Amino acid sequence: MIFSKAALAKEVSYKTSRSGGKGGQNVNKVSTKVELLFSVNDSALFTDEEKLLINQKLQSRFNKDGYVQVICDEERSQLLNKEIALERLSTLLVRSLQKPKPRKATKVSRQAKEARLAGKKITSQKKENRKKNFDT
Template sequence: MNTENILKELSFKATRSSGAGGQHVNKTSSKIELSFNLENSLSLAENEKELLKSKLSSKLTKENIFILFCEETRSQHRNKEIAIKRFLTILKTNLIVPKKRRKTKPSYGALKRGLESKKRTSVKKTLRKKPSLD
């Protein structure tokens, strides 16, 4: 994954932010909409694209475009920086391939200890019973 090439492929759109803020909100476009076309990306390998499609399937549009919004601050430039950082962390965390789990057997000693503790509890419970008068 080449971050410089990915940053070139990003497209930004500035819109008016929602919420409280008085007149500032009504007249400035500080909300940033970051979009990344996963299908047409040249900086990602095919296996990386497939991995991202499977992991980010709920966050992608039908055209495999990843959209991220940021309207945290009043500054458009700061929102853009925050959106880029957030986007790169999402990419890095979702490109990690999980290790395959290897099946293991419990050791002989662990099995033996388990059986011994089972016997001890069964003896303890049998001693709690009332004695039979047979």
């Protein structure tokens, strides 16, 4: 990992609200749903090139204010939800910084071509044999 979670945690902000789901009366009283907000452009953790790459890859995850938004309401504890949201953000950022391997162009081998054509010939013969002979 290029950045530490502790450094990332300093640059995020949280919004909490009441969440649905399991928890009974706890759900109605305690704000356990966590909405993590992270501004890529204001971050000191990434270079300009990395910021550009993250902005391109995570374009669909940005809200109208330009923050990456991660929502978590799985657990009954706000603290656990914060940790899960931070983990998800970390995973998102790491994945967005990975550059895909360049594709190497390959040729279909002669043997593979011949095998494909042989298969087509067999199928063709099969269908030809199904036809009724009207010449006789």
